[in-house]
Amino acid sequence: MTEPEAAIRVEGLVKSYGRVEALRGVSFGAARGEVLAYLGPNGAGKTTTINILCGLLRPDAGRVSVCGLDVDRQALEVKRRIGVVPEESNLYGELSCARNLEYLGELYGLSGPRRKQKAAELLAAFKLEEKAGAPFRTLSRGLKRRLILAAALVNSPEVVFLDEPTIGLDVPSARALRDLIRRLKQSGTTVFLTTHNLAEAEELSDRMAIIIRGRIVAAGAADQVRRRVERARVVEVSFVQPIEAGPIQRACPAVLAAIPAGEGFRLEVADAHQALMELAAFADREGLRIADLATPRPSLEEAFLSILEEEQGR
Amino acid sequence: MSQLSRAFFICRKDVESYYSKPPLVTWGLLFPAVLILATFLKEPAASLRLAPGIIALTLLFGSTSMAAIVVTWEKRSGTMKRLLLAPLTHRTIILGKALSATGYGLATSLALTLGLAAVLGLRVADPVLFLLALAGGGLTFSLLGLLASVMVREVFEAMTLMNFFRFPILFLSGVFMPLEEFPAWLKPVALASPLTHLVELLRLASSGQGWFASPLIPGLGLACYLVLAWALAGPVFRRGANL
Numbered sequence: 001m002t003e004p005e006a007a008i009r010v011e012g013l014v015k016s017y018g019r020v021e022a023l024r025g026v027s028f029g030a031a032r033g034e035v036l037a038y039l040g041p042n043g044a045g046k047t048t049t050i051n052i053l054c055g056l057l058r059p060d061a062g063r064v065s066v067c068g069l070d071v072d073r074q075a076l077e078v079k080r081r082i083g084v085v086p087e088e089s090n091l092y093g094e095l096s097c098a099r100n101l102e103y104l105g106e107l108y109g110l111s112g113p114r115r116k117q118k119a120a121e122l123l124a125a126f127k128l129e130e131k132a133g134a135p136f137r138t139l140s141r142g143l144k145r146r147l148i149l150a151a152a153l154v155n156s157p158e159v160v161f162l163d164e165p166t167i168g169l170d171v172p173s174a175r176a177l178r179d180l181i182r183r184l185k186q187s188g189t190t191v192f193l194t195t196h197n198l199a200e201a202e203e204l205s206d207r208m209a210i211i212i213r214g215r216i217v218a219a220g221a222a223d224q225v226r227r228r229v230e231r232a233r234v235v236e237v238s239f240v241q242p243i244e245a246g247p248i249q250r251a252c253p254a255v256l257a258a259i260p261a262g263e264g265f266r267l268e269v270a271d272a273h274q275a276l277m278e279l280a281a282f283a284d285r286e287g288l289r290i291a292d293l294a295t296p297r298p299s300l301e302e303a304f305l306s307i308l309e310e311e312q313g314r
Numbered sequence: 315m316s317q318l319s320r321a322f323f324i325c326r327k328d329v330e331s332y333y334s335k336p337p338l339v340t341w342g343l344l345f346p347a348v349l350i351l352a353t354f355l356k357e358p359a360a361s362l363r364l365a366p367g368i369i370a371l372t373l374l375f376g377s378t379s380m381a382a383i384v385v386t387w388e389k390r391s392g393t394m395k396r397l398l399l400a401p402l403t404h405r406t407i408i409l410g411k412a413l414s415a416t417g418y419g420l421a422t423s424l425a426l427t428l429g430l431a432a433v434l435g436l437r438v439a440d441p442v443l444f445l446l447a448l449a450g451g452g453l454t455f456s457l458l459g460l461l462a463s464v465m466v467r468e469v470f471e472a473m474t475l476m477n478f479f480r481f482p483i484l485f486l487s488g489v490f491m492p493l494e495e496f497p498a499w500l501k502p503v504a505l506a507s508p509l510t511h512l513v514e515l516l517r518l519a520s521s522g523q524g525w526f527a528s529p530l531i532p533g534l535g536l537a538c539y540l541v542l543a544w545a546l547a548g549p550v551f552r553r554g555a556n557l
Contacts, residue, residue: 056398079401090392090399094331106323107400 006065007032007159007190008053013062015048015214022048023059024214030207032158035181035191037205039198041308045214046194050161053192054084067158080108083152087164089144090151093137097128097147100136101154108155122150126180142173149180159190166200178204198300210304212311218303226303233272234296237279238264240289247286252278264292317406324397324410325417332384333418342422343429346372350430365430366516367489369423370451374480374509377419377452381459382472385411389467389555398555407555408547411460416452423448440519443529447515450536454508457543464554483507488514493525511535 006029013026023045030036040046051057052064055075064071067081091100098119105115123129126146131139136147145165152160162181166174181204184191195201201208202222210218210225218225235255245258245265254275257268269275272295283290298306332338346368353368354361388394397407427444430436438444458479463472486500487509496504504510511532517524518532526532 054399056395076401076403079399082399084399086392086395088392090396092327092331092393093391095327099330103323103327104396104400106327107320107397107402109320109401 006030007034007067008036008192009063009065010049010053011063013049013052013064014060015045015052015057016060022214023052023062026062026211026214026216028209028216028219030159030190030192032190033185033188034207035185035193035205037201037208038192038194038211039196039201039208039304040194040211044211046211047163049211050084050163050192050194054082054161055079080155081158083155083157083160085145085149085152085160085162085165087167089136089148091136091144091148094135096133096135097139098123098132100147101151104151104154110154118154122153126150142169142176145169145173145177146180149177153184157189159192160184161192163194164196165193166195166197174200198304202300210307212308215311217311218307222300225307226298226300228303228307233269234298235267235269235272235275235279236261236264236292236294236296237267237290238262238292239283240291243286243288248279248282251282251285254278317403318409320402321406321409321413324402324407325413328384328411328414329417333380333414333421338380338418339422342372342376342418343425345375346422346426347429350426350434354434362430362434362436363492364490365427365434365436366520367487367513369427369430369448370487370509370512370516371484371489372426373419373423373448373451373512374455374484376422377415377455378459378462378476378480379473380418381411381415381456382463382476383469384415385460385463386466386469386472389463394555404548404551404555408457408460408544408551412453412456412547415456415459416449419452419455420448423452436520438520439522444516444519447512447519447529447533447536450533450540451508451512451515454536454540454543457540457547458508461543461547461550464551483509486510487512488517488525492517505535508536508539511539 008030010029011027013023015023026045026049038046038049048057052059053066053071055071055078058072066078069078071078092103095103101119101122102115105118110118123132126149128143128147128150131143136144139147149165165181166177169177178200181191181193193201193205205222207221208219208225209216218228245260248258248265248267249255252275254269254271255267255278256270259266267275349368350361350365353364385394388397427436427438431438459476462475466472466475486504487507488504489509493501493504493510493514514524514526514532515529515536518526518529
């Protein structure tokens with residue numbers, strides 16, 4: 001899953017904490033300007049990966065480059081080019097919003113006038129101008145998240161790491177934040193997004209990687225991830241005439257289970273093509289009229305849960 | 315922009331965020347002032363003799379405590395991680411934090427000195443040596459406080475760890491009793507304490523009298539502790555800052 005023009009390139013990443021293997025040979029990449037969603041259950045290794053990519057943690061083995069720079073050997077240069085939005089607040093509660101941004105400008109080496117200008121630009125872009133003088137701790141959760149995201153952009157980063165950016169936000173704030181992430185992508189920034197919100201991941205990302213127990217188990221666009229679990233397909237069918245589930249299952253060996261759902265049945269099938277052929281023959285033989293027939297694709301959530309169950313069963 | 319100027323920015327932000335708060339300033343001054351007052355009420359003549367020791371004590375507790383409180387607090391609040399994510403070397407962060415804690419220790423000990431000069435007539439014969447000694451001592455103590463705080467997660471743990479070091483040296487460093495009056499076997503032990511060297515330097519700077527005839531040996535002693543604390547701070551910080 002690596003790209004020639006990769007903004008992020010990870011190869012064979014290994015990290016252990018004592019006997020616990022947090023990462024077991026993780027490899028993936030993200031192209032410049034791409035949004036990569038990094039998904040996985042709690043404890044899968046997401047935060048460890050981010051910490052290594054940001055230069056906070058050293059891997060036991062493997063190679064990591066961000067913006068074409070080796071994170072281990074060129075950590076300061078990498079830090080100059082990245083922005084990080086952690087899950088928890090990391091700004092100074094007693095400082096005002098503007099001062100927080102200016103202080104970070106100081107740490108990133110911006111000159112005095114540039115710092116003030118950048119802080120003003122970010123406050124305007126994130127609609128926080130009215131709160132410029134307010135201490136960070138007095139902001140609502142939504143406004144705090146907005147300022148944390150603004151703070152991650154003080155250095156105009158090429159790559160932004162977002163760790164659960166919308167967690168705990170109300171609907172309008174989460175939506176506003178998603179719009180901001182889209183704008184980041186439009187401006188050519190690479191976004192590395194971890195989230196438990198699969199709808200959000202699908203909506204925002206170009207590609208995704210699923211990590212479970214320190215291993216990447218699925219990667220690609222959302223459709224590719226879904227295809228990974230398509231062998232366990234579902235067919236939804238309803239008939240004009242009333243009918244029980246038993247005869248359907250007896251007549252169609254490809255139907256593994258027939259579960260009544262609404263007016264019809266939700267059929268779990270081993271092979272969609274075979275099941276449809278058997279269903280059509282059954283309806284014809286019994287003089288039944290099919291009222292509705294659909295082969296819904298698994299949602300990303302279903303695909304994720306299926307992959308998770310499969311991996312946990314190993 | 316150099317790493318040195320970024321260390322200054324960290325220091326300035328800490329002063330702005332933490333040290334300029336009235337409760338901290340009064341806490342830093344109240345404790346030594348009460349000590350002086352107690353001594354003065356019991357034996358007015360002794361209070362001037364004890365003044366350099368109490369000033370050194372103020373610096374010790376002020377610098378170590380503030381470095382430890384700020385670093386532990388920032389580790390818990392996530393702002394230390396924010397610093398680690400910025401393009402700063404570990405040494406820059408250490409220097410910035412140590413400078414701000416030193417500034418706090420210096421401010422409270424100088425305020426106490428001025429108070430003692432105004433009320434008790436304390437004289438500082440060599441102000442340059444006095445200031446240099448306070449600056450060197452403050453930096454050493456701040457680095458020691460920082461070392462303790464990066465190894466733990468809670469403020470009380472940092473304080474407990476530091477008290478293992480602070481309280482024994484309090485009674486072994488000539489703060490309450492001049493080195494000249496120590497039994498011979500205890501003098502080498504006293505010299506192993508950085509506070510001893512600071513107290514001696516302050517005594518020499520204020521009254522011109524001390525156990526050492528010149529500031530050279532206590533100056534070198536304090537400098538050795540400063541270099542040692544600086545050398546240890548790097549690897550300890552690297553191991554503990556992410557805790």
